[in-house]
Amino acid sequence: MIQKTIIQISDVSFSYPGKQALFTNISIALKKGCFYIINGPSGGGKSSLLRLINRLEEPTRGQILFNGRPLSSYHPPLLRKQILYIQQTPSVIDGRIRENLLLPFTFKSNKGLAKPDDKMLLTLLKDFRLDGIHLDDHAQNLSVGQLQRLCFIRGLLLSPELILLDEPTSALDDESSRIVESKAEELCLALDKTVLMISHRKFKPEKIVPDLLHVADGRVTENKWNPAS
Amino acid sequence: MESGIIDIGLGQLALGLLFILIAGSASLYHSLKLEKDLLTGTARTFAQLFLLGYVLKFLFDIEDYRLVLSVFSFMILFAAWTIYGRVKEKQISFFLPVFLSMMLSFFFISFMVTAVIVGVKPWWKPQYFIPLGGMVIGNSMNAIAIALERFLKELRTNRHEIEMKLCLGADYKEASHETLKNAMRAGMIPSINSMMAVGIVFIPGMMTGQILAGADPMTAIRYQIVIMVMIVGATALGTLFVVLLVRKRCFSQGHQLLLRPENR
Numbered sequence: 207m208i209q210k211t212i213i214q215i216s217d218v219s220f221s222y223p224g225k226q227a228l229f230t231n232i233s234i235a236l237k238k239g240c241f242y243i244i245n246g247p248s249g250g251g252k253s254s255l256l257r258l259i260n261r262l263e264e265p266t267r268g269q270i271l272f273n274g275r276p277l278s279s280y281h282p283p284l285l286r287k288q289i290l291y292i293q294q295t296p297s298v299i300d301g302r303i304r305e306n307l308l309l310p311f312t313f314k315s316n317k318g319l320a321k322p323d324d325k326m327l328l329t330l331l332k333d334f335r336l337d338g339i340h341l342d343d344h345a346q347n348l349s350v351g352q353l354q355r356l357c358f359i360r361g362l363l364l365s366p367e368l369i370l371l372d373e374p375t376s377a378l379d380d381e382s383s384r385i386v387e388s389k390a391e392e393l394c395l396a397l398d399k400t401v402l403m404i405s406h407r408k409f410k411p412e413k414i415v416p417d418l419l420h421v422a423d424g425r426v427t428e429n430k431w432n433p434a435s
Numbered sequence: 436m437e438s439g440i441i442d443i444g445l446g447q448l449a450l451g452l453l454f455i456l457i458a459g460s461a462s463l464y465h466s467l468k469l470e471k472d473l474l475t476g477t478a479r480t481f482a483q484l485f486l487l488g489y490v491l492k493f494l495f496d497i498e499d500y501r502l503v504l505s506v507f508s509f510m511i512l513f514a515a516w517t518i519y520g521r522v523k524e525k526q527i528s529f530f531l532p533v534f535l536s537m538m539l540s541f542f543f544i545s546f547m548v549t550a551v552i553v554g555v556k557p558w559w560k561p562q563y564f565i566p567l568g569g570m571v572i573g574n575s576m577n578a579i580a581i582a583l584e585r586f587l588k589e590l591r592t593n594r595h596e597i598e599m600k601l602c603l604g605a606d607y608k609e610a611s612h613e614t615l616k617n618a619m620r621a622g623m624i625p626s627i628n629s630m631m632a633v634g635i636v637f638i639p640g641m642m643t644g645q646i647l648a649g650a651d652p653m654t655a656i657r658y659q660i661v662i663m664v665m666i667v668g669a670t671a672l673g674t675l676f677v678v679l680l681v682r683k684r685c686f687s688q689g690h691q692l693l694l695r696p697e698n699r
């Protein structure tokens with residue numbers, strides 16, 4: 207079976223204003239339904255690559271296609287709910303857990319989506335081992351690990367096609383990390399989502415065989431996953 | 436009613452300099468190093484106000500609406516320039532939006548006051564339009580500077596939260612709504628507060644002037660009320676336009692926040 211390309215990066219160069227180039231003419235095709243692990247030295251552009259893919263940054267040259275169409279041909283809010291980017295540091299609004307989980311549904315671009323009820327939210331929280339938490343609790347009182355999972359759930363409510371995880375486990379304890387990672391694997395395996403995950407720590411996938419993207423020195427190289435490395 | 440105001444002669448004016456001498460000696464005695472500023476300040480006060488006096492006299496004599504509107508525009512240009520100097524923002528240019536929104540909102544408010552509320556004929560009569568317009572400009576200028584400063588600062592500090600919202604499908608307006616609200620509030624609160632304190636904590640300058648000129652206090656307070664509500668209106672309209680226009684410049688077409696953290 208030929209796998210469809212979900213993201214096509216063609217000849218992309220990128221630099222932050224007034225800084226030297228971070229990427230020079232990178233080209234790479236990412237396949238639908240695959241699980242990619244991104245590694246490389248810090249400052250090498252791992253996060254910037256993800257930010258380019260969901261159009262938080264604009265390439266200085268070249269173009270990126272999502273499902274065969276240039277990113278710029280999508281209305282940005284509609285693009286970003288399909289290409290979900292989860293930030294490295296979880297960010298919540300000042301409010302209760304429920305408000306935070308339902309935040310995306312207050313935006314115009316998500317008006318057509320069915321709003322989940324409390325029962326569904328509680329099931330999801332339980333799924334991510336956040337059972338002790340009430341929907342009326344204040345989000346500010348959660349630990350970083352819990353917040354990261356909360357942000358993950360919040361993003362998944364939009365049923366994105368492509369999930370970009372920016373080092374989701376950097377601030378997490380082992381248990382939280384494992385939950386997030388195994389959920390990400392599950393999404394890829396069971397729901398055919400494409401996942402790109404930046405990972406520093408030794409991540410041992412249990413169910414999937416990932417591809418490796420190495421980001422360094424202005425390039426992105428694709429490698430086979432070597433579990434021994 | 437007697438309307439003659441006692442004139443201040445040049446000699447008496449010079450006598451007023453005694454107050455500056457008092458301030459100067461205090462500065463010298465305690466080495467506050469303010470003598471130079473005091474001197475320039477005094478010189479500028481004299482020069483600027485004398486100049487203003489001549490300009491106003493000229494305007495009142497000529498009575499030409501083109502001239503009145505030019506002076507009004509010049510005052511706004513100067514106010515916009517002052518804001519530009521005060522708000523330290525180098526990544527986006529905001530002079531033009533500030534100037535245009537000030538022109539639009541201040542002209543509208545000043546026109547409403549002279550033409551509709553006070554009922555001056557013609558509406559641009561310089562004795563009314565210039566001082567009233569000047570008060571609108573002067574007071575709202577501060578509000579706009581405060582709102583703008585707050586807005587740009589918060590866009591930077593809340594970058595993470597704004598991008599989080601963008602990532603969840605918010606457009607740039609939704610993502611920055613909270614920031615816009617805070618900035619508008621910060622700009623408007625001082626003029627609302629002064630409505631609370633007026634007449635109890637302070638007697639406003641305009642009213643003082645009218646009373647000294649022999650006006651009935653009941654007339655003076657009516658003018659003052661008009662001034663106060665006019666300032667609140669101009670502040671609201673001015674900050675809203677400015678912040679909306681500047682916000683547009685802070686985001687790209689791709690709904691990306693263009694303001695970078697200072698170190699990146």
